[in-house]
Amino acid sequence: MLIVGLEKYKNIWNLSSSDQIKPGLDAIKDALKLLGNPQDKLSVVHIAGTNGKGSTLTFIEQIARCHGLTVGKFMSPCIVDVHDQIQANGEQIIESELDQLFEQMKGAGLSGKLTDFELLTCAAFLYFAYKKVDLVLLETGMGGRDDCTNVVTPIVSVITSIALEHTKFLGPDISSIASHKAGIIKERKPVVVGPLPAEAMIVIEKEASDKNARLVVLGDQIHIIPSTTGDFYKNEMNGLEISHLVRTLPGNHQAENLALAITAFLEVAKHFAISIDVEKVKEGVLHSTLQGRFEQVFPNVYFDGAHNPASAQMLVNTIKQQFPDEQIRFVIGMLADKDVRTVLTILETVSDEFYFVDFSNSRAMNAEEMMNLSKAALKTEVKDSKSFLNHCINLPGKTIVTGSLYLLTDLRQRF
Known part of the structure; x- marks a missing residue:
């Protein structure tokens, strides 16, 4: 750990x-x-x-x-x-x-x-x-x-x-x-x-x-x-x-x-x-707020540490409640010992647009390997996640960064 x-x-x-x-x-x-x-x-x-x-x-x-x-x-x-x-x-x-x-x-x-x-x-x-x-x-x-x-x-x-x-x-x-x-x-x-x-x-x-x-x-x-x-x-x-x-x-x-x-x-x-x-x-x-739980970090960019099937389903439910008519894209990185395929399948019910990233953790799944597990129509590997998230601020719809709390920690340090 x-x-x-x-x-x-x-x-x-x-x-x-x-x-x-x-x-x-x-x-x-x-x-x-x-x-x-x-x-x-x-x-x-x-x-x-x-x-x-x-x-x-x-x-x-x-x-x-x-x-x-x-x-x-x-x-x-x-x-x-x-x-x-x-x-x-x-x-x-x-x-x-x-x-x-x-x-x-x-x-x-x-x-x-x-x-x-x-x-x-x-x-x-x-x-x-x-x-x-x-x-x-x-x-x-x-x-x-x-x-x-x-x-x-x-x-x-x-x-x-x-x-x-x-x-x-x-x-x-x-x-x-x-x-x-x-x-x-x-x-x-x-x-x-x-x-x-x-x-x-x-x-x-x-x-x-x-x-x-x-x-x-x-x-x-x-x-x-x-x-x-x-x-x-x-x-x-x-x-x-x-x-x-x-x-x-x-x-x-x-x-x-x-x-x-x-x-x-x-x-x-x-x-x-x-x-x-x-x-x-x-x-x-x-007054109860919590970082990494459907947290708006930038305009149109949210962090949520959904790292297993149960939390991924909760995230999907919340997206449907909060943004029912919005375009959704996911920026995602996960640990290799998690049920990555099932999490992706659940998230793919609300979006067909996925961007896979690497992050600093010895247990992290390689972004390319993760991308190969996805059935999304639009999927790509992002090398510079900081620049990409800055770009997402001005895109239509909402960008959800998810998959691992360690990913969220890594991104906060970069910013």
């Missing part, structure tokens, strides 16, 4: 770690013990899911901040570099702070013991404990059960969605992947889940039952009705109803993420003995 900017701090402090993915909790538990177990000092919402983690986290963050809580968040991958993955109250960690954390980790003897992501996770826990934030929003890196973030006891767990992903590590089918996601469910701690495939729900229900964890399911105890004039949220457990929830994040799937976020925040409010203020919920929702 490439973490842009991490090597700088590793080199300064001569602190080695592996860039490989190594699922399991033993290494990070040992490392955190050497650091004084900072994760045990934190009040956490733990979020897993194939898609929707970042959006759900953002909604919770803004609603919590509008209710007066200080909020730390740990996300992956980065948008620009390592600093934006660790934030407190909307401000990313600065170089001097991250430098001090690496000095502390070097002094604790962590060199050679961890992967890059485990090392960064340790830094995040240290930072949030140092900043004494009220609430930490924690995204899993991959899966859940064996993901290194799974060393916390959260206020509430959230599982946004489950689809095929990372099959090399998580297993070949939905049930296997659901088992990994279910691993973030903790004993007697509530879990909020989005609409899941039937075979995934069976796994989640069993894990929740085994852990005596209260299971709250979108479409069962909670409901959301999307609307262009504002979504309507209803919670059958406590009778809470909120209308006219106006989002800037478009798409019906974002309404589902919003419902999960409000429901999770109800558990947070209970934990901190806070009264829910409907107007503050609405304010938080209105």
